[in-house]
Amino acid sequence: MKKLILSLSILSCLAFSNEEPKVTTYSYGHNGMEYVARSKNGTVIISTFNSKMTIRQDIASKIYEMYLEHKLENNKKTTVFGTEADVTGKCIIRKKDNLTTVDFYYETVEWCTGVTEIYKKNI
Known part of the structure; x- marks a missing residue:
């Protein structure tokens, strides 16, 4: 009986895991300085734009x-691999x-859940 239940649960997981990933758009996001680091060589400021609130600090530290x-x-377009989500975006570096x-x-x-969100600017 245990083997039957285990087999059915594994089969149901496999059957539902082949679903298409969900793709949505969003037109809001957080803009601002997320990370400031100082060293003897100078100061580095990491700013994110159109970011998702829950992952913005994790992604900034990875950047x-x-x-x-x-x-x-x-x-250049860059992919940052975070704890909860992988983010692809454009990186601009300026030095003075x-x-x-x-x-x-x-x-x-x-997102790790399989949902993909694409930023779409409101016009």
Whole structure:
């Protein structure tokens, strides 16, 4: 009996796991400075635009880590792998004297639940 119940639960999981991922759009988001880091070399400010409130700080810290590892390129599309979601967006890096600003514009958020959100600007 236990094997039958276990088999049925596994089969039902497999049957429902093949659903198409849900894609939605959003036209709102949080804009602002999320992370400020100071070192002897200068100050780095990470700002995010069109971000989702629940993941904005996690993504900002991951962007800073990527910046330190020289994995970010100016004006290029980048994917940041976060704890709750993976975010794809455009990164703009500006430097002036000892100040560096990294602006990250969210374009697509792929949640671990399978939902994908695409930012769509309201006109």
